[in-house]
Amino acid sequence: MRIENKNDCINAGKLAARLGLTVHQSLLERRIRKLMLAYPSSQSASPEDWLMDVAHARGARVVRRMDADKADFAAPAPDVFPNEELVVAICQLQREDQPQRLRLAAQLVSRGAVKVDRLLLLARRERAEVVLGELARQALKVEPGHGVWQRIADAFPPRRALRSPIAHWQRLAWPVMMGGHRVNAQRWELVR
Numbered sequence: 001m002r003i004e005n006k007n008d009c010i011n012a013g014k015l016a017a018r019l020g021l022t023v024h025q026s027l028l029e030r031r032i033r034k035l036m037l038a039y040p041s042s043q044s045a046s047p048e049d050w051l052m053d054v055a056h057a058r059g060a061r062v063v064r065r066m067d068a069d070k071a072d073f074a075a076p077a078p079d080v081f082p083n084e085e086l087v088v089a090i091c092q093l094q095r096e097d098q099p100q101r102l103r104l105a106a107q108l109v110s111r112g113a114v115k116v117d118r119l120l121l122l123a124r125r126e127r128a129e130v131v132l133g134e135l136a137r138q139a140l141k142v143e144p145g146h147g148v149w150q151r152i153a154d155a156f157p158p159r160r161a162l163r164s165p166i167a168h169w170q171r172l173a174w175p176v177m178m179g180g181h182r183v184n185a186q187r188w189e190l191v192r
Contacts, residue, residue: 014094028089028126035081041073048096051089055104058083062107062191063100083108084119091123091131099167103191106135106172109148111192116148120155129156134166142172142188 029047036050043065044050052065057075075081090105108114123129133156139149172190 060104060107062103088122091128110190
């Protein structure tokens with residue numbers, strides 16, 4: 001890949017670069033850096049890893065690292081770092097381009113572990129509405145009646161085509177097999 005300018009170099013490998021969008025100075029990112037110091041994880045070398053550790057501590061385990069979770073990590077309590085902030089932080093455009101990690105945010109939303117009004121406010125403030133809106137549209141392909149995802153999709157309609165898809169609906173769901181077999185999915189359910 002040829003890098004055209006300094007900003008492309010800074011954003012190379014970021015979700016924003018793949019989607020053809022720009023990032024902004026984030027108050028939430030500064031807060032995460034402070035929380036990483038207050039609640040260190042021995043296996044977290046980056047904010048993305050730390051956010052994954054927090055999601056795991058909150059029961060979102062649809063995506064895991066190769067190494068097992070360490071018992072020495074004490075995640076911040078939800079009253080210190082709410083699930084809404086966790087979801088938006090995972091969906092920020094300045095994150096590394098690792099779409100599988102978006103599944104952790106989707107899992108928290110699908111199980112209803114967020115206050116929707118607060119989530120929408122934070123997503124707008126942190127400019128994560130493009131990612132959350134697209135996740136919502138994909139989730140609604142699996143479960144059209146999901147109230148939380150519907151509110152997110154209504155709040156964040158698509159504005160323009162993205163350079164690349166964010167996630168396919170199958171990444172947000174599990175197949176329910178017919179008769180307990182390993183083939184022939186009868187239907188799909190959102191990962192909770």
